[in-house]
Amino acid sequence: MDKEKNKNLYWKLNLTIVGSLLAIWFMVSFGAGILFSENLDQFEIAGFKLGFWFAQQGSIIIFVFLIALYCFLMNKLDKRFNVEEE
Amino acid sequence: MDIQTLTYIIVVASFSLYIGIAIWSKASTTGEFYIAGGHVHPVANGMATAADWMSAASFISMAGIISFMGRDGSVYLMGWTGGYVLLAMLLAPYLRKFGKFTVPDFIGDRYYSSIARLVAVFCLIFISFTYIAGQMRGVGIVFSRFLEVDINTGVIIGMGIVFIYAVLGGMKGITYTQVAQYCVLIFAYMVPAIFISILITGNPVPQLGFGSQIVGENIYLLEKLNNVLTDLGFNAYTDSSRAKIDIFCITAALMVGTAGLPHVIVRFFTVPKVRDARASAGWALLFIAILYTTAPAVSSFSRLNFIDTVNETPYQSTPEWFRNWEDIGLISWADKNQDGIIQYRPGNALEKVKPRFTSERGANGERLVSNERTSNENEIYIDRDIMVLANPEIAQLPNWVIALVAAGALAAALSTAAGLLLVISSAISHDLMKKTLMPSISEKQELALARISAAIAIGVAGVFGIYPPAFVAQVVAFAFGLAAASIFPAIVMGIFSKRMNSVGAITGMIAGLVFTACYIIFFKFVSPELNNPDNWFLGISPEGIGVIGMIVNFSVSIIFSSLTKAPPIEVVELVDNIRLPGGGND
Numbered sequence: 052m053d054k055e056k057n058k059n060l061y062w063k064l065n066l067t068i069v070g071s072l073l074a075i076w077f078m079v080s081f082g083a084g085i086l087f088s089e090n091l092d093q094f095e096i097a098g099f100k101l102g103f104w105f106a107q108q109g110s111i112i113i114f115v116f117l118i119a120l121y122c123f124l125m126n127k128l129d130k131r132f133n134v135e136e137e
Numbered sequence: 138m139d140i141q142t143l144t145y146i147i148v149v150a151s152f153s154l155y156i157g158i159a160i161w162s163k164a165s166t167t168g169e170f171y172i173a174g175g176h177v178h179p180v181a182n183g184m185a186t187a188a189d190w191m192s193a194a195s196f197i198s199m200a201g202i203i204s205f206m207g208r209d210g211s212v213y214l215m216g217w218t219g220g221y222v223l224l225a226m227l228l229a230p231y232l233r234k235f236g237k238f239t240v241p242d243f244i245g246d247r248y249y250s251s252i253a254r255l256v257a258v259f260c261l262i263f264i265s266f267t268y269i270a271g272q273m274r275g276v277g278i279v280f281s282r283f284l285e286v287d288i289n290t291g292v293i294i295g296m297g298i299v300f301i302y303a304v305l306g307g308m309k310g311i312t313y314t315q316v317a318q319y320c321v322l323i324f325a326y327m328v329p330a331i332f333i334s335i336l337i338t339g340n341p342v343p344q345l346g347f348g349s350q351i352v353g354e355n356i357y358l359l360e361k362l363n364n365v366l367t368d369l370g371f372n373a374y375t376d377s378s379r380a381k382i383d384i385f386c387i388t389a390a391l392m393v394g395t396a397g398l399p400h401v402i403v404r405f406f407t408v409p410k411v412r413d414a415r416a417s418a419g420w421a422l423l424f425i426a427i428l429y430t431t432a433p434a435v436s437s438f439s440r441l442n443f444i445d446t447v448n449e450t451p452y453q454s455t456p457e458w459f460r461n462w463e464d465i466g467l468i469s470w471a472d473k474n475q476d477g478i479i480q481y482r483p484g485n486a487l488e489k490v491k492p493r494f495t496s497e498r499g500a501n502g503e504r505l506v507s508n509e510r511t512s513n514e515n516e517i518y519i520d521r522d523i524m525v526l527a528n529p530e531i532a533q534l535p536n537w538v539i540a541l542v543a544a545g546a547l548a549a550a551l552s553t554a555a556g557l558l559l560v561i562s563s564a565i566s567h568d569l570m571k572k573t574l575m576p577s578i579s580e581k582q583e584l585a586l587a588r589i590s591a592a593i594a595i596g597v598a599g600v601f602g603i604y605p606p607a608f609v610a611q612v613v614a615f616a617f618g619l620a621a622a623s624i625f626p627a628i629v630m631g632i633f634s635k636r637m638n639s640v641g642a643i644t645g646m647i648a649g650l651v652f653t654a655c656y657i658i659f660f661k662f663v664s665p666e667l668n669n670p671d672n673w674f675l676g677i678s679p680e681g682i683g684v685i686g687m688i689v690n691f692s693v694s695i696i697f698s699s700l701t702k703a704p705p706i707e708v709v710e711l712v713d714n715i716r717l718p719g720g721g722n723d
Binding site for chain 1: 415
């Protein structure tokens with residue numbers, strides 16, 4: 052029974068991690084890069100309008116960090132629940 | 138040394154490298170042929186995935202397209218990278234745990250149905266052939282421009298090379314040649330980008346040069362580009378000109394489509410562990426991001442450079458590259474006001490867009506076309522592909538850089554073609570033959586079949602390259618739309634829902650497929666004259682409709698599966714099993 056409970060908890064935490072990271076994924080690309088892109092354009096960093104930067108550079112860079120963070124969190128979770136592969 | 142000789146040397150050297158790797162990594166079992174034995178290091182797999190994914194379109198066309206679309210080009214930048222986040226978090230680790238050979242394998246086993254498997258095989262073959270035709274055309278263009286051989290000869294040479302390492306080495310051979318091809322292509326992309334960035338902005342990092350000031354002027358690159366373009370009557374480079382909902386849907390369709398492309402998914406079957414599959418997706422995106430963050434910088438540099446060099450220049454004093462590309466047919470000039478000077482303005486210069494050259498020359502020596510001229514002031518037709526290919530020439534970089542670009546473009550096209558051929562051949566030999574039609578064949582026979590189907594697939598791809606179907610450019614939307622509307626939802630529900638059954642999955646895939654296909658066929662082939670925002674469903678173009686197809690798939694699946702019997706207990710156990718990286722029994 053405990054094992055079953057553990058498994059369910061592992062899956063629930065897995066879904067929480069994936070859900071929160073995908074929320075960020077959505078906000079930087081569809082949010083900052085598309086929906087609110089023009090609103091962000093009023094801010095400028097160096098020669099970039101901020102919305103334009105998110106659409107053409109920023110979102111891609113953040114995607115890479117998101118996957119790295121995902122790997123880190125999942126490896127920790129695997130260890131905690133002792134479900135790593137041999 | 139002249140460009141020609143240098144190009145020959147670099148191309149032959151890179152090809153010899155690929156063949157050497159193929160001989161070294163010959164596959165001897167079906168496991169090695171389909172998934173490289175499952176022993177690929179995650180970093181190597183990341184590089185191979187990056188080369189697999191970045192095709193002739195990414196290398197040759199993307200920067201050029203963005204160059205002319207400006208801000209709206211971001212649909213490709215975000216769309217073709219964001220899918221890796223979905224892959225890493227929703228698909229790769231679970232499919233790795235499942236641990237079989239192909240994408241239809243998963244769909245067939247998870248939905249305990251050979252119909253589901255066959256629907257997946259059909260989608261896979263359609264998507265992959267659509268894609269391959271473009272790669273072969275890319276190989277042909279590069280050969281004809283840089284090596285001055287006939288396009289057809291170029292295609293045949295390309296086929297020969299892919300034949301050697303795909304048929305001999307299978308996935309194992311492809312993986313290690315792709316690692317080498319990644320190195321070649323990224324080097325070839327970055328070197329000219331860095332040179333040009335230094336020339337224009339003085340900053341050696343193109344990603345930063347993109348946001349820097351122009352050398353010797355007190356103005357940012359993007360600001361200058363905006364000024365130059367608006368002076369000529371174009372939209373500002375950093376302004377969007379398409380409807381938000383369309384931008385949103387195209388980006389989403391490309392992202393989801395990327396995550397549903399079989400030749401990308403299957404790469405994650407080749408690493409030893411679940412944690413490697415996750416890491417590998419991260420490495421892949423990192424390697425891809427190096428090119429994808431450089432591309433928009435190259436786009437803006439080359440647009441500015443192009444205008445500087447061409448606009449208001451007398452035809453007879455244009456640089457050599459201009460007339461070289463005109464000879465190939467990718468540039469055309471119609472001297473509308475007969476002043477002998479090139480005017481570059483918004484709009485198409487010619488009716489029917491693409492030039493149809495006659496054999497005659499005009500007063501200034503330009504090639505004449507039989508198209509009617511449009512009434513606007515624009516006198517120049519440019520094929521977008523040349524923005525990357527001609528970039529080093531436009532910026533007057535040394536000859537070896539130009540030769541390098543040719544080798545890089547070939548590496549990009551060949552690596553993608555090989556990956557696609559492999560999924561086609563394994564879908565035929567494994568899913569169609571072994572699992573469906575001829576279950577009694579031995580492993581040896583299956584391996585032989587895999588090699589034969591790879592050889593046939595190369596032949597078909599070559600025919601597409603030599604006689605490019607006129608619809609190639611039109612059907613790229615198809616590949617992503619169908620992957621988004623069929624394969625992606627079926628796999629995601631197979632992992633995240635224990636209740637999803639075979640009836641739901643099959644009806645969902647078919648509904649998504651039919652909806653998306655009908656929409657695209659209607660606007661691209663049946664009534665192309667209606668293909669404009671006024672007639673689109675909710676203002677969504679055929680390029681973005683895959684997202685709606687995906688929603689149709691999800692909805693139909695959920696409704697039909699809730700009305701029919703839950704899947705058998707073995708399937709529920711299978712789902713439980715793939716959700717845990719390790720056995721989970723200790």
